[in-house]
Amino acid sequence: MAVIPLNTHDHQPIRLCRSEIVSITEIAWETFVLRLKEPALSQNAHPGQFVEIRVPRCADILWRRPFSIHDADGEAETIDILFHAVGRGTEALKHLQVGDVLDLLGPLGNSFHIDDHLTEAIIVAGGLGIAPFKLFLRKTRQRNVPTTLFYGVGKKEQLCRLDDFQPSAQVRVSSVDGSVGSRGMVTDLLIEHLRTVPDMERKCLFVCGPTPMLRKVQEIAAQFQIKAQVSVETIMACGFGVCVGCAVPMRFPDPGKKEYFLACKEGPVFNMEEIIIHD
Amino acid sequence: MAVIPLNTHDHQPIRLCRSEIVSITEIAWETFVLRLKEPALSQNAHPGQFVEIRVPRCADILWRRPFSIHDADGEAETIDILFHAVGRGTEALKHLQVGDVLDLLGPLGNSFHIDDHLTEAIIVAGGLGIAPFKLFLRKTRQRNVPTTLFYGVGKKEQLCRLDDFQPSAQVRVSSVDGSVGSRGMVTDLLIEHLRTVPDMERKCLFVCGPTPMLRKVQEIAAQFQIKAQVSVETIMACGFGVCVGCAVPMRFPDPGKKEYFLACKEGPVFNMEEIIIHD
Amino acid sequence: MIDMSVKIGPLRLQNPIMTASGTFGYAEEFKDIIPLNQLGAVITKTVTVEPRPGNPPRRIVELNNGMLNSIGLPNVGVEQFIIEKLYFLQSLKTTVIVNVAGKTGDGFVECVRRLEDVDGIAGYELNYSCPNVKEGGLSFSSNAATAAQVTRAVRRVAKRPLIVKLTPNVTSISEIGLACQENGADAVSAINTLVGMAVNVKTRRPKLATITGGYSGPAIKPIALAKVYELVSKLTIPVIAIGGIATVEDVLEFLITGASAVQLGTVNFYDPGASVRIIDELHAYCIQHQLGSLSEIIATLNISR
Amino acid sequence: MIDMSVKIGPLRLQNPIMTASGTFGYAEEFKDIIPLNQLGAVITKTVTVEPRPGNPPRRIVELNNGMLNSIGLPNVGVEQFIIEKLYFLQSLKTTVIVNVAGKTGDGFVECVRRLEDVDGIAGYELNYSCPNVKEGGLSFSSNAATAAQVTRAVRRVAKRPLIVKLTPNVTSISEIGLACQENGADAVSAINTLVGMAVNVKTRRPKLATITGGYSGPAIKPIALAKVYELVSKLTIPVIAIGGIATVEDVLEFLITGASAVQLGTVNFYDPGASVRIIDELHAYCIQHQLGSLSEIIATLNISR
């Protein structure tokens, strides 16, 4: 099985932007869509890329916060960020108002590589791991790549509205408590699906979610001999390759020379077989 | 001229209070009255005493902020704080809402000593130095001590409403730019007054304001041989005598032993002749 | 009943929360604010043989998440301390430790000798950060030989437990700690303040009258933790952690790393209720984690990969 | 036209704003973000003779007003540096200084010797905070004799200006600084990171894979300022200030105290526009204060009472 060459965007300029908030909407439990006026980014963002946002008015929050580009609408000249309020920074972001201006750096990182010859793009998203896939689905639809979305949440309240995904993909939902979709892990649905479909060579998994899920998907991909691209979320101090903090251990290192990828520059999207999934 | 024994309140317990905001009103340019529900303090506060307020929701603002008790209304069970937004802490305080609860420590410090035999209490207040004198005037009125208030500001916009003071005192206002009252320094008014009145022995100055004003009043008091009590505003880390940071140099030190007063515990009110006025 | 007590050499404290010297006065200042008898121990402001007036103002500077001070150890002197301050301390049920300093090694000895005569003191903490006049103003704990010598001398006169308080402003704090351990210290406490400075760019003057001063508060906690880790790795006597501790999580970080107890410093100024609140929170933590005794968590840092 | 230039020994920079090693990559990462040619100088990430993969994750921890790192000096090695990274640096009009380190003194010498052959480098900064394998992991600048020896050895091979970067984790930074000055350093820079640590109280593990790491960011500024003050008081060669600098006021504090230039570090991560913005603000400051040249404010600290 050949390794897929991932997209790099080294020639795409990274810009510091001042982007106005167009809307901010709570779409699930403590989960918000932040829509920003961003003419440049809305045109050239690739699915899987991210931005780094400075949390305003919190002098003691040092680092920017990284968020996937959830969607980009070139006509409306907006980009969307989907975020969950988990800590101090995201808590502050959710209290922002329409008209507030954010200090944003992007676009950052590489993107998912969607091969035109795929017979099926299979998305596996756990929780907020759904974030990069709205933009992703725009692309698969444009290119007529059949797409299936496996989307797992803890409970119903955490589920983002499916209207955003349904027209472009077959959607299967699972929840840990069974309050929506089938009860259990999203990876159970995935296994079930892979058992029934042929032609693994021309299918690919596109994965984003919590570490235990990634580990499980890594096993499954190996077992079914299916390619998998994963977007990883490491801690990041900068997001553009200068702090060298976002190291992801390589599965096949060059010992003493190169043993780690940089998640922010060589990722966040990796061929799953090339990395060691780490906390 | 004998030194006046100042009031100490060593037996008055210092309490940590959680006090609800009853109202917050802008009464002059960037100047606010914060009214707090405070049953205990409203009964036993003495004029010149202060409280230390923790600035809420600003994790990186370390110290509490000291404010004079502007007024205390035992019947309504409220105390008032008069403050000017000068920096990060006071900027945050001005955005608080009715119903917010403040973490407050008090009552702190000693108080002005109002001798019942005074024929005239002469207040000299510069700018926000007016703060302690509303409660002070309640006391002089109760005790029928005739009171004159000299109140200087930079310009008209900074002047707090005089209704609060007028019923209880003869009020004379000055402003640096002449936009209200007489043009010039409040100390000019004071000199003028002292030139015309007799009986310095049974009068006393009560002073609060910026350092240059205090220096000038110190000169005037010496020149006219009139007693003066001054409330000083040093930097304070604690407000209750433990950091030992609020040192005020003594005019008559005991070298090698005691050379400084503590503003928060032995002050903030001092006999003017006993201290060196310091930035 | 959860056992919250900790042992510091020969001392047993009812819980690990102590208050740091110079940030808690002589305890009396807190008598209306918190129930003092709940504290693990109280450490007094530094006492010296002779009275000291302290440094000229400005003595303190507020910084983000920290502060500078150059107080200069003002105190009434050991005789007056015994007359004026000890009475209240003796009335407390909590453990009282007196922090002492001297301009010379003899100063430490003389101070401790005088205190040995009086009751109500459970031990001493030696403040070696005081500038050593004989060694040209360097502190007693920046040099292992001096630290050893003073510790030995004080040990000879002190029957009560002896804690040596170490400065972080050295190349190797554990070298100094070992010198104290070998010469009779029952425990070390660390860290005292870091040397720091701030400048007023408008006046172009240092913000402190003494130009540099001691940096304390939450901002120094990561440094304190590294120093405590170095000490617990190298020493066998107990280590008491100090430096930026302001929350129950902070306390847990230090206990897990191996500190036997902690001292709260700067936090007492702005959050005077912190000490007793943290004791309650530690208690709740033990219940939540079903610990029989708090000491079970001490030195449980997992450093395996 | 206001003269914003400063002199650092034999080097003249167009302004005092430099970017600190390890926080600015090899400058290329910033090419779309800021006009690089406006900078006073760029200092590269540390280069070593052999390539280094760096430390395992987790390598960075965010703290209030600061951060910890244990990156471990990953780099492609000096040969590959010359092939891959130098080309872009040579295309810059701004001054380029290459930061080098070695596991032994010879490592420093070898690295510098190799770089002497290539163009486009204005000078070297020696990173003495790298653990010295011969001395059992203590850094090269925690001991004056070692610092002296390495400086002398590198001086022999380096025709270009030599800056020695000092660690603050020592009893006397000026003693080390003097040793470097006497052995041929053209300037010193200070401070590198402070040793710090953080613990995850849930997992009871250190937050960094290497347990302790380097503390940087605004929280260390007061310590850096005290160290720079110590250095400018004792040394005659120029001192370049590093440590928590994030605003124009911070820069002024250090220049007033006597630093000849400053380096911005951690701020580049979260506020990558800071360096050029501060250059503009310094310019505005000069106009507002009617200074003919920025260097007029250097070492103007008024310490009279």
Ligand SMILES: Cc1cc2nc3c(=O)[nH]c(=O)nc-3n(C[C@H](O)[C@H](O)[C@H](O)COP(=O)(O)OP(=O)(O)OC[C@H]3O[C@@H](n4cnc5c(N)ncnc54)[C@H](O)[C@@H]3O)c2cc1C
């Ligand atoms: C490339 C990338 C893309 C991301 N995309 C999204 C997204 O689209 N939507 C979204 O909600 N979140 C996303 N994240 C995670 C998001 O960055 C964190 O939730 C956010 O930084 C937390 O900030 P905070 O101040 O609220 O939390 P903190 O108070 O800093 O931390 C709260 C908790 O979140 C964890 N955390 C902090 N930073 C990260 C991080 N960078 N990655 C993972 N966990 C972290 C902490 O360990 C802690 O447990 C992404 C992260 C990366 C690296």
Ligand SMILES: Cc1cc2nc3c(=O)[nH]c(=O)nc-3n(C[C@H](O)[C@H](O)[C@H](O)COP(=O)(O)OP(=O)(O)OC[C@H]3O[C@@H](n4cnc5c(N)ncnc54)[C@H](O)[C@@H]3O)c2cc1C
């Ligand atoms: C006993 C006492 C009583 C006071 N009473 C009042 C009052 O009734 N109303 C009122 O508005 N202010 C009063 N002050 C001053 C008030 O405490 C400060 O204005 C306040 O602390 C500033 O906080 P900040 O965070 O807004 O300013 P910061 O950002 O901390 O500082 C802004 C400016 O204010 C100066 N400043 C800071 N703290 C003090 C202080 N403690 N004393 C003097 N200057 C300071 C700083 O040096 C700086 O120049 C009093 C101070 C003391 C010591």
Ligand SMILES: Cc1cc2nc3c(=O)[nH]c(=O)nc-3n(C[C@H](O)[C@H](O)[C@H](O)COP(=O)(O)O)c2cc1C
């Ligand atoms: C204002 C102030 C005064 C201090 N005075 C003393 C002292 O008298 N003796 C002493 O040993 N330590 C003294 N210290 C140091 C503290 O006890 C403590 O070691 C240091 O502040 C670090 O802890 P923290 O960050 O919790 O404050 C003082 C600290 C401060 C801030």
Ligand SMILES: Cc1cc2nc3c(=O)[nH]c(=O)nc-3n(C[C@H](O)[C@H](O)[C@H](O)COP(=O)(O)O)c2cc1C
């Ligand atoms: C993530 C990171 C990596 C660093 N890497 C290096 C390095 O490779 N070489 C070096 O000399 N200093 C390195 N430093 C130290 C900085 O150059 C600087 O001395 C220190 O961070 C203090 O400055 P600051 O507070 O402005 O960051 C690094 C610092 C950080 C935060």
Ligand code: FES
């Ligand atoms: S986050 Fe800084 S290099 Fe990747």
Ligand code: FES
């Ligand atoms: S303010 Fe702390 S002792 Fe006065």
